[in-house]
Ligand SMILES: Nc1ncnc2c1ncn2[C@@H]1O[C@H](COP(=O)(O)OP(=O)(O)O)[C@@H](O)[C@H]1O
């Protein structure tokens with residue numbers, strides 16, 4: 590008897606995902622029931638107008654927030670079944686985050702900012718600095734290792750925040766408006782970086798209202814008023 594291999598569950602999937610903020614007359618239904626799957630190696634753009642629910646969705650997928658109802662599962666494992674400690678571990682070891690606001694510590698050096706996730710993961714200092722230096726050199730920021738984050742340009746700060754997102758070699762890179770605060774030239778550099786990583790196999794989930802950036806992804810999920818109104822997958 591031959592046993593067929595069972596198809597592996599998707600990297601991320603949602604079922605009827607909903608998120609309501611506030612209570613009573615102040616209630617806002619930010620997401621109203623979203624069901625979809627994301628496969629390993631995908632590049633997914635979540636697009637929609639301001640207030641449509643993009644960031645809310647990213648926070649749920651990145652396990653930074655909990656749904657009001659519905660399910661997020663990772664490789665078939667329902668996330669709400671995990672203990673908070675396990676969720677934190679998944680976040681620290683599997684995910685990288687790039688935000689529009691860089692959230693750098695301005696008084697710390699570039700190297701200290703980039704290696705923060707390793708410090709949280711209790712990696713010894715010598716190893717942290719070795720890996721931080723390596724990542725910063727890849728990002729063409731090797732000469733700025735000792736600079737204070739506050740003394741960098743916007744593009745340099747975003748490269749530091751990308752370095753921090755990459756330091757754990759995350760399987761999934763979440764980016765929320767990663768080029769939202771950058772000029773077009775710097776945006777192009779950041780986009781090349783993100784898609785270069787995706788070409789190497791990293792799954793990329795980008796929230797954006799930039800149609801050009803979205804078009805570079807192999808999939809576009811369009812959201813309006815908390816619902817998916819279009820889900821387009823390109824041939825790969
Ligand atoms: N923490 C919050 N408290 C109350 N309302 C929120 C909160 N976060 C988001 N919202 C509301 O949910 C809706 C979707 O917001 P968001 O996901 O940030 O949209 P987008 O990222 O597409 O601009 C908006 O109406 C917003 O005001």
Ligand SMILES: [Mg+2]
Pocket residue numbers: 643644645
């Ligand atoms: Mg947003």
